[in-house]
Amino acid sequence: VAELPERLSAGPLVLRRWAADDAEALSSAVLDSVNHLRPWMPWAAAEPIGLPARSALIDQWLLDWDAGTDHIYGMWAGDAAVGGCGLHARLRGNGLEIGYWVHAGRLRRGYATAAAAALATAAFEAAHVDFVEIRHDRANAVSGRVPAALGFTRLGEEPRERQAPAEIGVTVVWRMRRETWLARDRQQRTTS
Ligand SMILES: CC(C)(COP(=O)(O)OP(=O)(O)OC[C@H]1O[C@@H](n2cnc3c(N)ncnc32)[C@H](O)[C@@H]1OP(=O)(O)O)[C@@H](O)C(=O)NCCC(=O)NCCS
Numbered sequence: 001v002a003e004l005p006e007r008l009s010a011g012p013l014v015l016r017r018w019a020a021d022d023a024e025a026l027s028s029a030v031l032d033s034v035n036h037l038r039p040w041m042p043w044a045a046a047e048p049i050g051l052p053a054r055s056a057l058i059d060q061w062l063l064d065w066d067a068g069t070d071h072i073y074g075m076w077a078g079d080a081a082v083g084g085c086g087l088h089a090r091l092r093g094n095g096l097e098i099g100y101w102v103h104a105g106r107l108r109r110g111y112a113t114a115a116a117a118a119l120a121t122a123a124f125e126a127a128h129v130d131f132v133e134i135r136h137d138r139a140n141a142v143s144g145r146v147p148a149a150l151g152f153t154r155l156g157e158e159p160r161e162r163q164a165p166a167e168i169g170v171t172v173v174w175r176m177r178r179e180t181w182l183a184r185d186r187q188q189r190t191t192s
Pocket of ligand 1: 146
């Protein structure tokens with residue numbers, strides 16, 4: 001994946017590539033949110049992890065970023081880490097998958113939607129991909145509200161092994177194509 005910016009503006013948030021210094025902020029956001037993350041995020045099964053393990057995780061994300069496989073950003077509202085999101089190069093074809101989670105104390109403020117919109121713009125403008133997708137388990141209807149709100153097309157469903165406790169093992173696939181998104185961005189710029 002070509003150069004994605006390390007910092008993106010996303011409505012009320014800034015998305016920033018995680019840095020070694022962020023380990024404590026990330027830890028407190030995750031630990032505050034564990035009960036809310038565990039049903040849906042496979043990695044939450046390992047929580048709570050200590051600060052050294054958190055730092056090692058960030059180190060790995062930095063390597064993944066440089067390798068072009070995963071671009072993992074922190075969501076920041078001022079000085080507070082309020083979630084995580086990313087662009088993942090794991091789809092077939094010239095596309096990236098958007099992922100997100102939000103701090104349990106910061107839900108329903110539009111953060112996930114703002115982050116996903118900024119990541120889509122970055123993917124199309126900086127990484128020159130043809131499409132982005134958001135994928136979630138069918139039982140995670142709240143996650144599906146994000147691509148629906150952004151005008152993604154619901155492509156369909158695929159069976160997938162359950163990876164987190166609340167999943168039923170059916171992935172819903174939502175896609176946004178490059179031309180559609182950029183045309184929409186252009187229109188918003190001319191009408192605002
Ligand atoms: C899914 C998640 C990221 C949404 O974050 P969020 O910042 O609260 O989402 P937003 O505020 O941007 O809301 C997005 C939409 O979901 C709706 N929504 C959010 N929480 C909801 C809830 N508990 N019940 C019903 N609708 C909800 C919002 O109303 C909005 O829909 P709208 O635009 O049609 O009004 C968050 O719930 C989360 O972290 N869940 C656990 C981790 C997870 O499931 N990640 C995704 C894995 S695929």
